[in-house]
Amino acid sequence: MRFAISVHGGPYTSQSSHSALNFAHALLAEGHELYRVFFYHDGVYNGSSIMAPPQDELDLYSEWRALAQEHHLDLVVCIASALRRGVIDRTEADRYDKAASNLGDVFTISGLGQLIDAALNADRLVTFRV
C-alpha cells in the first residue's frame, strides 16, 4: 500500500517527528511504499542540517537522511512554512538575501501542492500532529 506522512511538530520539541520516523521505518519494513513525507508547520525544522542534539539523544536529521537515502524517499518541506521559520536552501537564501542556508541535501523545498498531491495520490495519509 502507498502511504504518505505529514509531520506538524518541530524536532525534539514535540514527539511527532520521532513518531513519524518510527512509523516510516515500520511501514517500509512491512513492504509498503512511502510516497512522500511532507513537513508542515514546525515540522519544517526537521530539514535543518545544523541541529546539534546531545550525543545521548537521537539525531533526527541524520535519521531522516539515512532513511531517505536507503529508500529514495521524497522529503518535502513546505516553502511557506519554511521561509518564515528560517529553513532555507541556497536558492532561497540568495533570493531573500540571507547570509546562510541550512536545508539538508535530502530535503527539498516545495509548495503546498505537494501535500494535496500526496493526499490525493497516496492510499493513506497519516498526520503526526503537535
Added chain:
Amino acid sequence: MRFAISVHGGPYTSQSSHSALNFAHALLAEGHELYRVFFYHDGVYNGSSIMAPPQDELDLYSEWRALAQEHHLDLVVCIASALRRGVIDRTEADRYDKAASNLGDVFTISGLGQLIDAALNADRLVTFRV
C-alpha cells in the same frame, strides 16, 4: 522597575513571541528597565537571522534587532535549547562541524544560568508560554 522576560514559543508558530515583543515595548515606554530577554524552548528560534516572513507580516527578527539596538538589550538564547534546534553562532558551528550558522548579531548564546540570574536579579520575571 527591573523586568526580565522569558519567551517559550517559536516565532509565528505561537503568539508568545509577538506578545513578548509588545510587552517589551510597553515596559520600556513606561520607563522601566529590561534586564534580559531569555529565549527558551522553541523561543530560541527567534534568534535565527535567516527567517523570511511574508512582506505583509511582522518581521520578528528585525523587530527584536531594532529594539535591542535602541535600548541596548541583553537577548540570550539558551545554548542547550538552541543547539538541538539548530540555532547556532559561528563558534558553535565550528565546534560541531556544521556548514552554516544563523544566530543574529544582537543575540548571544549562553547557559541556563542566565535565566536563573534573571529570575533572581530582576524585580519581575514575565514568561510568555506556548
Added chain:
Amino acid sequence: MILHTINKPPSHTALSDCLAAMASDDVMLLIEDGIYCLHEVAGDHRAHVLREDLAARGLSGQLPSELKCLDYAGFVALCTQAEKVKTWA
C-alpha cells in the same frame, strides 16, 4: 498579591487550574487565546482582559461590562502592582 495570566480558551485546563490556585486578593489577566474565557470569568472582580488580544479576536463587543480591560501599558502596571507573575497555559 500574584498576577495570574491565562493564554488558553476554556477548552483547556488553564482557566480551572488558575481559579483553583488563586487567592482572594490575587488578580488574573486573560491574554492571547485566554481571551475566549471572558464569559467564564465575568463577575469575578479579580479578572482583567488585554485589550489588544480582545480586539484581535473580534470580541470587543462581547466584553462583559464589569470586566476590566487593559492595554499593554496596563499589563505592565499590573505586573508592578503584583509581587510576582504566575502563567497558566
Added chain:
Amino acid sequence: MILHTINKPPSHTALSDCLAAMASDDVMLLIEDGIYCLHEVAGDHRAHVLREDLAARGLSGQLPSELKCLDYAGFVALCTQAEKVKTWA
C-alpha cells in the same frame, strides 16, 4: 471504517472530541501522550494502544486486560485496514 488517533491526555478535549465523532465500527489508537487515556477507554472494544508509547510512559503494568496493544507494525496494519485516518490532538 476510520482509524482515529489520539495523542493528548484526558485533560485535553481530544478524547471526548474523538468519542463524539466515532462510528460504532471505527477504531481508535492511543499514541504519544494519548496513552494517558487508557483508563478512560477501557471497556471500549474499538480502543487500541501503541505499545512503544505505553512503555515510554511507564504504564505497561496498568494496561486494562481488554485493551488491544499494538506495536508500530500493528499501527501500520491498522491504517491499511481502515479506509482513512483521522487525528485528534
Added chain:
Amino acid sequence: MQIDWSLSVSNRTLLFVQSHAPHGSLFGQEGLDAIMMGSAFARCTVLMQGDGIYQLIIDQDPTGTNTRDYSVTYSALRDYGVESVLCVQEDLTERRLSEDDLIIPVSVVNRSEVPHILATHDVILDF
C-alpha cells in the same frame, strides 16, 4: 500557478478540519493556506471543529497584536469552489456564538452528524 482544471481535478474528496483558535497559534492560518491549495485540485469541505470556529468570528482586528487577520480570506473560499464550510451547533452554543457572529455563511450540523461527515470524504486533513 497555472492550473489546467479539466486535467487536474481529482475525483477524491478532501475534508479539512480546523480545530485551533486563531492568533494564538499559526495552525489556522497555515491550515487555510492548505485549504486554498486543495481547492485547486479536488472537491473540498471544511469543518470548523471545536475551538476552530473562533477563526470565523467577524470583525477581528489584530492591529494591536501584530498578527494577521486571515479571517477575511475565508470570504474568498466560495470563489475557490469551496461551497461547504461546516460547523457544529454544540460547538457554537458552548462558545456563546451564533451564525450572526461569523464572517461567512456556514452550514450548521449537529454533533451527531460528524461521524457521517468523516465517513463521506476520501481523505481528512487535520489542522
Added chain:
Amino acid sequence: MQIDWSLSVSNRTLLFVQSHAPHGSLFGQEGLDAIMMGSAFARCTVLMQGDGIYQLIIDQDPTGTNTRDYSVTYSALRDYGVESVLCVQEDLTERRLSEDDLIIPVSVVNRSEVPHILATHDVILDF
C-alpha cells in the same frame, strides 16, 4: 561550571512548576534542566502540577520511542539540594496514581494549599 556557593546562593526562593506530561513534548525535560541550574543558585521547590505529575511515573522505558528517560534525573534532585518536590493529591487521584507509582518520594499537598505555595516563594518559573 565552577560555583562558589558561599558567594552565589541567593536569598530569594524559586518555585518551578512542571505542568506537562513527559515524552509528548520537551517541556518537562527542559524544565528539569532549569531546575538543576536553579538549585545551584537558590533554594528551590518543585511543584508537579496537573499532567506534570506524569513525569514522575516509575519504570518509564522510552527505548521504542527513542525519546529520553529523564525521569531518573529527578532522583538526583536531592543531591542538588532540592528537598521539596510537591504534588497535588487531587492531581494524583484524577490520574489514578498513588505515591507508590512515583520514582521519588514527594510531598503530597491538597489543592487548596496551592495558593499558599505560590505566595510563599519569591519567583515562579513555569514549564
